[in-house]
Amino acid sequence: MKDWWIYKGDRSTDRLGRLGAHRPPWRSFDGDIDERYQVPSLDDDRYRSDRERGAGYIVDEREAELVNSALYLRRPLLVTGVPGVGKSTLAYSIAQDLGLGPVLRWPITSRTTLRDGLYRYDAIRRLEDANLKRLEDPAATAVPAVTASPGEAIGKYLQLGPLGSAFIPTERPRVLLIDEIDKGDLDLPGDLLTVLDEGRFDIPELARLAEHTPTVAVGTDDRGGKARITAGRVSCRAFPIVVLTSNGEREFPPAFLRRCIRLTITSPSREKLLYIIEQRIGREAAAAADGENGIISAFLKRRATGALATDQLLNAIQLRLAGAWTAPEDLGRLTDATMHVLSGPDAT
Incomplete structure (x- = not known):
């Protein structure tokens, strides 16, 4: 093991402090931290399988060097290899080793879009609930009543996806696993570039309400998690540790590849x-x-x-x-x- 390594695969000591001291000027992010937001702990029994999966990974020197390069440079790690060599498990190992909470996993299919990973807004359920309320109380439409603010009303039906949850501003980064990105639409890697470069994204449904309700609480990809979003924008503070896996079934655009640290996991000896x-x-x-x-x-x-x-x-x-x-x-x-x-x- 080398002195400059942050990730070592043994969870010996807390080494994340080195990231703050070696931040690339071009990869600096300044999202405002909400002290009320709590990242779940991997020690929670609900995440026991995540904990055990990460602890069982055996990392070699070359893998550790490239993982640490991605950490220092705040760049995604593109992991390629045949099925079953541990590409996805590497993300769980990083989260376990550095004590970063449960992995946010985004499995990719041929129908996946960028918005699927950022957030989900259930407008149909919101309409159904409104219609049900009118049916239960017909007088509600004729007599004004005290109701929740527009922001509170919409927040109930909006939930951040794994990608969106990874950009919630926190002091310590989250681990985001974008699994089998080569299965996605040809445009997906390009669509990811802006979010991964800027470390932020906007939710138009909330931005439109910002003048009257600047801060809205919405669900996250963690079980029962809630985050407060201001002015419809999610901006990270600590850039997430992004692990993208690929089975090598297709090539990616050069603009995407140049932003990634590339690791090929070979078959074990x-x-x-x-x-x-x-x-x-x-x-x-x-x-x-x-x-x-x-x-x-x-x-x-x-x-x-x-x-x-x-x-x-x-x-x-x-x-x-x-x-x-x-x-x-x-x-x-x-x-x-x-x-x-x-x-x-x-x-x-």
Whole structure:
């Protein structure tokens, strides 16, 4: 481990203070912090799976160097690799290691738009609730009544998405996982540029009310979270740690790529596989899987013909622990059942 690293993968000490001392002048953000807004803690039992997923990631030196480069430069980290090598888990490892709260995850599909990640406004539900209220109290339309302010009324139906929640101004950055961005529309990477460059975005529905209701409380992507937005604008203070994953299925525009730190995660070596098994399942399981005729050797031999995911190896080991295909002559049947090649000449 190197002295300049902030992220080390071991959660040994709080090292985030270095970010403030080494802020690039061109990546400075000044959003006003709302002291009432609280980022959930990963120690909360509701986020136990996030905590365990992050703690189980094994980071190597090259990965740590590029993650830390992205941290210092306040730039997104574009992580590429075959399915199952731990691209998404890296984001959980960063959040766990630096104590930054639950990961804000934005899964991308072919229909995803930028607004999906920023916020959702349920105008239809708002209209339905208004109609229901009139039906329950017909006199309400004829007799003026004390009602909530326009801002309070609309805030009930507006919720920040994972991207929008990542830009809520806080002292410490949030970790945002934009998962499988290569599945999105061709325009999505370009649409992201302005938000990622400026560290802010506007919500027109709230901006129109700013003169009468300057501050509005809205929901966030955290469970039960609330944030106060002023003048319809969300501006970050600490730029989020943005991890974008890609399976390498397509190229991205040069304007997008030049703003990213790029990391390609390669398939783990035998030594790293042993360490992963030891951390995830146990030392005895790792020892049993090793050897010239062990499951790891079978996995590496099959991986030489096409891409395999590490969790396929873990599945095979778990089956043996459950008493399935434990005889030496059953190894071939076990690999056939659990280690289908994902890509390459032998993929089906």
